[in-house]
Amino acid sequence: MSDVKKGIVRVISEHGIRWLVMGAAAEEHYSKNLSELKSSKAIFVCQQAPVSCQIWFPCKSSLIWTRCEDVGSNLSRLIKLPSRINTCTLFPQHSEEDEDKGAESLGSLDIDKTVAHDQDSAPSMMNEVNTDGSPSNSPTESQDSPCSILPSKSLDSPSSSSSFLLEDDSGELVEIDDKLDCDKLDGENPKQCGPEETLEEYRANEDVSELMHKDEASECSYVAELGQKRKKELSDLLIQQRQELEKMQDKQNEILSEHQLVENQTFFLERQLQENYDAEKELEEKIIQAVDLMISFKEKRDMLRIERDNALEEAQRYRKLIKEDAAAIPTSFSFSFLDIMEATEHLDPSMKIGEGEFGSVYKGIIRQTKVAIRMLFSGGYQSDAAFEHEVEVLSRVRHPNLVTLVGACTESRSLIYEFLENGSLEDHLAGRSKKHPLPWQLRLKIASEICSVLLFLHSKRCFIVHGNLKPSNILLDGNFVSKISNLGMTGFQNKDGRDLSRKNNLEASLYRDPRVARGRYTRESDVYSFGIVLLRLLTARPVSSLVRDVWCAMEAGSVETILDYSAGDWPLEPVKRLISLGLKCCQEDRVNRADLGTEVWPVLKPYSHLNAYLCLDSTSSHMESKGRGRIPSHFVCPIFQEVMKDPYIAADGFTYELDAIKGWLNSGHDTSPMTNLKLDNCELIPNYALYYAIQEWEQEP
Numbered sequence: 001m002s003d004v005k006k007g008i009v010r011v012i013s014e015h016g017i018r019w020l021v022m023g024a025a026a027e028e029h030y031s032k033n034l035s036e037l038k039s040s041k042a043i044f045v046c047q048q049a050p051v052s053c054q055i056w057f058p059c060k061s062s063l064i065w066t067r068c069e070d071v072g073s074n075l076s077r078l079i080k081l082p083s084r085i086n087t088c089t090l091f092p093q094h095s096e097e098d099e100d101k102g103a104e105s106l107g108s109l110d111i112d113k114t115v116a117h118d119q120d121s122a123p124s125m126m127n128e129v130n131t132d133g134s135p136s137n138s139p140t141e142s143q144d145s146p147c148s149i150l151p152s153k154s155l156d157s158p159s160s161s162s163s164f165l166l167e168d169d170s171g172e173l174v175e176i177d178d179k180l181d182c183d184k185l186d187g188e189n190p191k192q193c194g195p196e197e198t199l200e201e202y203r204a205n206e207d208v209s210e211l212m213h214k215d216e217a218s219e220c221s222y223v224a225e226l227g228q229k230r231k232k233e234l235s236d237l238l239i240q241q242r243q244e245l246e247k248m249q250d251k252q253n254e255i256l257s258e259h260q261l262v263e264n265q266t267f268f269l270e271r272q273l274q275e276n277y278d279a280e281k282e283l284e285e286k287i288i289q290a291v292d293l294m295i296s297f298k299e300k301r302d303m304l305r306i307e308r309d310n311a312l313e314e315a316q317r318y319r320k321l322i323k324e325d326a327a328a329i330p331t332s333f334s335f336s337f338l339d340i341m342e343a344t345e346h347l348d349p350s351m352k353i354g355e356g357e358f359g360s361v362y363k364g365i366i367r368q369t370k371v372a373i374r375m376l377f378s379g380g381y382q383s384d385a386a387f388e389h390e391v392e393v394l395s396r397v398r399h400p401n402l403v404t405l406v407g408a409c410t411e412s413r414s415l416i417y418e419f420l421e422n423g424s425l426e427d428h429l430a431g432r433s434k435k436h437p438l439p440w441q442l443r444l445k446i447a448s449e450i451c452s453v454l455l456f457l458h459s460k461r462c463f464i465v466h467g468n469l470k471p472s473n474i475l476l477d478g479n480f481v482s483k484i485s486n487l488g489m490t491g492f493q494n495k496d497g498r499d500l501s502r503k504n505n506l507e508a509s510l511y512r513d514p515r516v517a518r519g520r521y522t523r524e525s526d527v528y529s530f531g532i533v534l535l536r537l538l539t540a541r542p543v544s545s546l547v548r549d550v551w552c553a554m555e556a557g558s559v560e561t562i563l564d565y566s567a568g569d570w571p572l573e574p575v576k577r578l579i580s581l582g583l584k585c586c587q588e589d590r591v592n593r594a595d596l597g598t599e600v601w602p603v604l605k606p607y608s609h610l611n612a613y614l615c616l617d618s619t620s621s622h623m624e625s626k627g628r629g630r631i632p633s634h635f636v637c638p639i640f641q642e643v644m645k646d647p648y649i650a651a652d653g654f655t656y657e658l659d660a661i662k663g664w665l666n667s668g669h670d671t672s673p674m675t676n677l678k679l680d681n682c683e684l685i686p687n688y689a690l691y692y693a694i695q696e697w698e699q700e701p
Contacts, residue, residue: 005044012045012053020049024057024064037065333395333407335416339366340409344373356472358489363419370419371406377413384410391415394488397464401453403475403485420483422476425533429471429540438480439633440567441610441674443537446482447578448604450474453484454530455596458523464488465521469529470511471536510543514588524590531585531594538579540564547586550579568633571653577603609676635694639664639673644694647687651679655687 012020022045025038037043042057046067049055057065343364344351354361359376391408394415398404406416425446427433438446450469457464466487473486511532513525535546539562553562559579563570581603584594594600637644639660646658652672656664661684664673671678 005041005048008041008045009048012049017053020045020053020055022055022057024059027060030060030062034059034062034064333391335366335407335409335414337409337411340364340373340375340412340414343371347375356486358486366406366416369406372417372419374415374417375412376415387413390488397457397487399453399456401449401481401483402487403483417485420475420477422478422480424472425474425476425482425537426471428476429536437564437566440570441607441638442480443567444574444578444604444607445610446474446476447534447537448601448608449482450484450530450533451596451601451604452608454526455601457487458526458596463523465523466526466529467516467521468512469526469533471533474533513590515590522590524593527585527593527596530596530600531582534578534582534585538563538570538575538582540566547583550583554579554583574603606675606677610674632697634690635697643698644690647690647694648684649687650684651681652677655690658684 008022011017022042023039024042025034029038037046037057038059046055046057046065049067055067056063057067341347343366344362345364347362351362351364352360353363353372359374362373362375364371364373387408387410391405394405403420404418406418408415422435423433428435428438431437454466454469457466464487466484468486468489469484473484475483475485477483511529513521513528516525532543532546535541535550536543539546539550541549541562541564549562553559559576560570560572563575581594581600584592585600587593631643634655635643637647637657637660638654640657642657644655644657647655648658648661649655650661650672652675654672654674656673661673665682670682
């Protein structure tokens with residue numbers, strides 16, 4: 001408890017507190033005759049507090065004791081009270097228990113705020129009336145309710161008096177004097193007023209205080225209502241201003257966005273303007289260059305015109321020279337009958353290599369050149385002039401896939417051709433050749449070569465019709481390049497359109513257009529023959545039932561059953577398309593037959609660039625060492641021509657030995673070794689199915 005008392009005194013000293021209200025005693029010790037302090041804390045504070053602090057000691061709403069502020073002064077003040085003041089509680093009732101609790105809680109209170117409140121509230125009560133009699137607008141007055149009303153005291157005399165001026169309804173002031181007699185204490189002790197006189201004076205003014213409290217209550221209500229109204233108005237005004245501020249902010253943001261957009265557009269337009277300016281300059285430069293180039297082209301054009309005129313004059317001169325020399329056949333093409341007899345060893349049967357519907361064919365050597373000599377039947381031509389004319393025409397027809405006419409003998413009606421060592425296509429398809437069967441790649445290459453020859457013959461203004469196209473008239477040279485022979489044996493398209501060929505040959509009639517008997521040879525006649533040859537290349541079947549068998553297989557959807565698998569594993573999709581084209585070429589109605597240029601050639605053209613040696617199966621020595629039959633062609637690498645050990649599929653769909661195709665690609669090639677077409681990519685995929693098939697084949701006994 002001593003700590004609490006000392007704490008109160010210390011707080012008063014440290015903060016310079018001038019007014020203090022403190023309980024005189026607990027409520028249970030109160031009595032009407034109580035005139036002295038009962039609480040030990042109150043006694044200690046009354047004795048030890050600084051003399052500058054005036055202390056009131058009430059008990060149960062009654063003032064028991066007052067310790068004056070100073071000694072030797074008697075102050076009498078007149079206070080003009082407003083008609084309405086805030087409701088105040090002069091002395092709150094405290095019990096001793098509350099007092100103890102209040103004292104003990106001083107340590108936890110914000111002493112600075114309490115003292116500041118005490119210091120601010122006391123002067124406000126002394127000066128709460130302005131000169132014009134209006135209430136004070138002090139924040140302390142409007143915020144602190146209830147408050148303590150402290151009468152003014154005289155500190156200069158033993159007896160102090162307090163004067164109050166009350167304003168009644170009529171506006172007159174009523175002065176109330178409250179005189180307090182204080183006994184002087186010793187020199188340093190504060191002066192204490194008599195408790196009995198103070199109590200009587202306080203009770204005498206109790207009624208006045210009650211009236212003041214009522215007036216103050218109405219004043220508080222009015223002020224509170226006014227404050228609420230003002231607060232509401234300020235709140236509404238604040239909300240309105242905030243809304244306006246938000247609108248202004250939104251407007252500002254919108255303006256900023258538009259400003260940013262304008263800046264961006266300005267930057268974009270400036271950049272576009274600069275680009276347009278640069279483009280304009282570039283175009284100007286290009287125009288200048290184009291003008292210069294046009295001027296140079298005009299100069300070159302004038303020079304080329306002069307050169308063209310000179311070339312035309314030179315060409316015209318050469319044409320005249322050619323026409324002058326055209327009447328005479330070159331002596332190099334003319335051979336005597338004696339030359340023919342020496343070359344054929346007097347028509348020795350051992351030198352005879354074939355016989356056809358137009359005559360016998362002998363091999364021989366003329367002027368150190370190996371040739372083939374066709375001895376025509378004597379009734380083929382009516383005069384020497386007709387024969388010489390046809391020889392002249394045939395000698396001018398040149399194509400890589402036509403057998404070259406070396407010369408002729410008018411006396412013996414003989415035609416001398418270059419010799420082709422690999423025989424005819426019929427020998428290979430019929431199995432009469434000692435070589436291995438032609439692989440499917442080479443067969444398609446031969447078909448493309450025949451198609452190109454027919455396109456060449458049919459494309460001229462005075463077109464040439466072969467009229468006797470069949471496998472026996474398709475010869476193969478040492479490089480397996482196909483060449484068509486017997487061109488012109490049926491004669492050109494003569495005036496009456498008659499067929500001059502012999503019709504007693506059954507094989508030739510199967511390849512010939514069935515409508516030739518009722519008309520004349522046309523380009524469609526060669527198309528029909530080409531269709532039969534194409535089907536034979538694919539199937540190697542006899543020509544007598546060829547078209548019927550292929551039609552049945554197509555309708556049954558089993559095309560693979562009629563293919564010649566001695567040529568290897570055919571690619572089914574291209575083969576089906578070729579079979580359809582072959583059947584279309586064999587239509588009886590010429591109008592419905594396929595067009596070689598627009599329908600057949602686009603399909604066969606990719607195979608025209610194949611290398612014949614890469615297509616051939618040259619693994620006979622390897623087969624003999626293995627002691628088996630023929631190696632399946634799809635086991636053999638198209639490049640190395642050996643059985644593959646590590647097969648890989650390229651982008652062209654063909655399978656190669658890995659080292660072979662890598663070497664092909666690494667050497668700078670971007671085309672297929674088989675089709676000579678450009679590869680879509682250089683990716684290689686292992687062919688596991690073929691690998692396991694080769695493994696099983698090699699493990700067979």
